[in-house]
Amino acid sequence: MDPIQSLIKELAVKHGRKRESLLPVLQGVVEQERYLSEHSMIEIARELDLPAAEVYGTATFYSFLEHRKMGRFVIRICKTISCSMKGKNQVLLAIQDMLKISTGETTPDGRFSLVETNCLGLCHKAPAMLINEEVYTDLTPEKVRELLSEYMMK
Amino acid sequence: MAESYHLLKRADFIFRNENDWEEILTKTIKRTPQDIINELISSELKGRGGAGFPTGLKWKITAEAKSAEKYVICNADEGEPGTFKDREILSRVPYKVLTAMAVCAHIIGSKKGIIYLRGEYHSLKEALEKSISEFEYYCKKIKLDFSVEVFMGSGAYICGEETALFESLEGHRGEPRNKPPYPTIKGYMDKPTVINNVETLAHTFTIFKYGSKKFYDLGVQFSRGTKLFSVSGDTPKPGIYELELGMSLQDFVNEFGDGDTKAVQVGGASGFLVPRKKFQETAIGYQGKLTGISLPTGGSMMIFNSSRSMFNVLDNYLEFFREESCGQCTPCRVGCQQLLIGIKAVKRGERPAQYLEKLLKLSETMQLTAKCGLGQSVANSFASIVENFREEMIY
Numbered sequence A: 001m002d003p004i005q006s007l008i009k010e011l012a013v014k015h016g017r018k019r020e021s022l023l024p025v026l027q028g029v030v031e032q033e034r035y036l037s038e039h040s041m042i043e044i045a046r047e048l049d050l051p052a053a054e055v056y057g058t059a060t061f062y063s064f065l066e067h068r069k070m071g072r073f074v075i076r077i078c079k080t081i082s083c084s085m086k087g088k089n090q091v092l093l094a095i096q097d098m099l100k101i102s103t104g105e106t107t108p109d110g111r112f113s114l115v116e117t118n119c120l121g122l123c124h125k126a127p128a129m130l131i132n133e134e135v136y137t138d139l140t141p142e143k144v145r146e147l148l149s150e151y152m153m154k
Numbered sequence B: 001m002a003e004s005y006h007l008l009k010r011a012d013f014i015f016r017n018e019n020d021w022e023e024i025l026t027k028t029i030k031r032t033p034q035d036i037i038n039e040l041i042s043s044e045l046k047g048r049g050g051a052g053f054p055t056g057l058k059w060k061i062t063a064e065a066k067s068a069e070k071y072v073i074c075n076a077d078e079g080e081p082g083t084f085k086d087r088e089i090l091s092r093v094p095y096k097v098l099t100a101m102a103v104c105a106h107i108i109g110s111k112k113g114i115i116y117l118r119g120e121y122h123s124l125k126e127a128l129e130k131s132i133s134e135f136e137y138y139c140k141k142i143k144l145d146f147s148v149e150v151f152m153g154s155g156a157y158i159c160g161e162e163t164a165l166f167e168s169l170e171g172h173r174g175e176p177r178n179k180p181p182y183p184t185i186k187g188y189m190d191k192p193t194v195i196n197n198v199e200t201l202a203h204t205f206t207i208f209k210y211g212s213k214k215f216y217d218l219g220v221q222f223s224r225g226t227k228l229f230s231v232s233g234d235t236p237k238p239g240i241y242e243l244e245l246g247m248s249l250q251d252f253v254n255e256f257g258d259g260d261t262k263a264v265q266v267g268g269a270s271g272f273l274v275p276r277k278k279f280q281e282t283a284i285g286y287q288g289k290l291t292g293i294s295l296p297t298g299g300s301m302m303i304f305n306s307s308r309s310m311f312n313v314l315d316n317y318l319e320f321f322r323e324e325s326c327g328q329c330t331p332c333r334v335g336c337q338q339l340l341i342g343i344k345a346v347k348r349g350e351r352p353a354q355y356l357e358k359l360l361k362l363s364e365t366m367q368l369t370a371k372c373g374l375g376q377s378v379a380n381s382f383a384s385i386v387e388n389f390r391e392e393m394i395y
Helices: A002-013 A017-035 A038-048 A052-059 A081-085 A086-101 A141-153 B021-029 B033-045 B055-064 B085-092 B095-107 B121-141 B162-169 B200-208 B210-214 B249-256 B312-326 B330-347 B357-368 B373-389 B388-394
Strands: A075-076 A112-117 A129-131 A134-136 B071-076 B112-117 B145-150 B193-197 B224-234 B238-246 B262-267 B273-274 B282-284 B293-294 B300-305
Touching: A002 A017, A002 A038, A002 B300, A017 A038, A017 A052, A017 B145, A017 B162, A017 B300, A038 A052, A038 A141, A038 B021, A075 A086, A081 A086, A081 B300, A081 B312, A086 A141, A129 A141, A129 B312, B021 B095, B021 B224, B033 B055, B033 B145, B033 B210, B055 B095, B055 B200, B071 B095, B071 B162, B071 B200, B085 B095, B085 B121, B085 B224, B095 B112, B095 B121, B095 B193, B112 B121, B112 B162, B162 B193, B193 B200, B193 B262, B193 B330, B193 B357, B200 B224, B210 B388, B249 B262, B249 B282, B249 B300, B249 B357, B312 B330, B312 B373, B312 B388, B330 B357, B330 B388, B357 B373, B357 B388, B373 B388
Parallel strands: A075 A112, B071 B112, B071 B193, B112 B145, B224 B300, B282 B293
Antiparallel strands: A075 A129, A129 A134, B224 B238, B262 B273, B262 B300
8 A cells, every 4th residue: 555545545534435525535635735636636536435536526626726737835825905005915925925836836846835815804904824834924025025134944 | 974984993703812712613513503593693694705695594494405425615715806814814813714614514513614725815724724733633632523724726717706715625717607606505515615705704703702792782773783894096095904894985085095095996997997086875784775875895994095996907807807707708818809809999089989889889788698697797897897997998
C-alpha cells in the first residue's frame, strides 16, 4: 500500500464509507497533500465504493479542494469588494514580486502557491488572506513582505 | 415620516455573557414544546441570514412533521460579501448557539445537530469542538440525548443556500434543490430539518432568557428585535454592531459614514445598492413598511464614498457571482457571464449605452427563472447599480 492509500484508508475508518463521508475524506487528503491527484481520487473512489467520476465531479465543485498540485503553503488572498477597495492589488503585487510567480502558480521549489479567493469574511480588517488555515488581516505590502520572509524560513 | 422609522439605537444582547447557559438550557427544556414555540412566535423573530422566515413557525412545522429522524442544522456558511458576524458569534458566544440548537432539538424531537462551518473559518474549528464536548457533557448530565458535529465546507458560496448545504453535507456538489418540498418537511437526508442561521439561534437564547416581550419591544412593526450589522468599506469604524431594526439608512450613514458617503450596499452582493439621494426614504428591516422602501438584510453594510467607481463595484460583484454560480441552471450560469461581458463591452464603447437595457432585461429574466436565491438575486445589485449610476457604466 502506498502512503496515499494508507492515508485514505485511515480517513475512511475515521469518517466512514458512506456518501456523506466523501467531503471529510477529500478534505483529509487535501490537508495532508495540499491537493487531490488523479491517483488520490481513484483511490478514494475505490475505498468508498463510488464511481471515480462522482468523486471527481464532487471534488472539483469546491474551490478549496484543489486538483492541481499545490505548494506547501497555499496563499489565498481575498479579492472581493472590501479587500479590493482597501489595497488588495498592491499586496498581491508585493507577493508576486517576492515569490516571482503570478496568481495561480506555484514556486519552482514547491513551497508557495498563490491564488485569489472570494470573500473570506474579514471585510472589516481588509485586505485579508489565508496561508493554509492561518488568517492574516490588515495587510500592507510591507507587512506581507515581512510575513513571507518568516514563512521562507519555515 | 412613518412611525416605523426610528433613530439608530444600539443594543447589547448577542455578545452579552453566556455564563448562565446551563441554567437557561435546563430551565427552557422543562417547558412544553408548545409553550416555547408560542414564545418564539410572539417574539416575531425572523431569520437573520437574510431571508427572514419566521423562526417560531419553522420550528413549529418541523415539530409537527412525522418522522423518527429529524435534524437541527446551524448554517455557519457565512459567505455573503461584507458579512462577518457569524464568525464572531461562534468564537465569542458558542454556548448560546449550542443551547438554542439543543432546545430546538428537544422541541422537534431530534437527537442530532450539525454546524456547517465554511472552509474559510477553519481556524474556529478546534475551539468550537472543545465547546461542543463540554456542552455534550452537560447534556448527558441532565439526560438530554443530543450531540453536535462540526462539518466543514470547502469554499463554495452557494452552500449557504440551505438545500445546497444539504447536498454538500450528503457528499455531493453543492447544487440547490427545487423547493418545495421545504427543509421543514424534507431536508437533510430527506428528513424534517430545522436549519437556522447562527445569529438566529443566538437570538432565540435571548428570548429564552428574557422572554419574548423584551425582544418584541425592540425594533419596529414587522421588524422586531435587534440585528448584527457587519460594517465595512469607507467607514472610520468598520466592525460588528448590534442595532435595533427599523432605522433609516440616513441615520446609519450619519453614524458610520466618513462624511462623503456616496452609496451603501445593503445585504451584500446579493442585496441592493442605495444611492445617497435615497438614504432618507430607505429603512433597514423586513417588508411590510407603511411607506418608503425597506430592505431586509443578513447584516452586510458596505459603505462607498465618492472616490469609488460604481462600475468597478459592479464588475467585482459580477465576477464573484460568475465564479460562485453552481452552473446547474442556465439562467444563472450563462446570465452571470453575459452580464459581466456586457457591462465591460458598454464601458469600452464596443456596445451602445442602450445595450444596458438589454442587460437589465436579462437580469430580470434571471430573477424570474433561476432555480435558487443566488441567480434570482443577481438582479438586485445589478439593477440598483445600473439604474442609479448609469453614467458611470457608460463612460
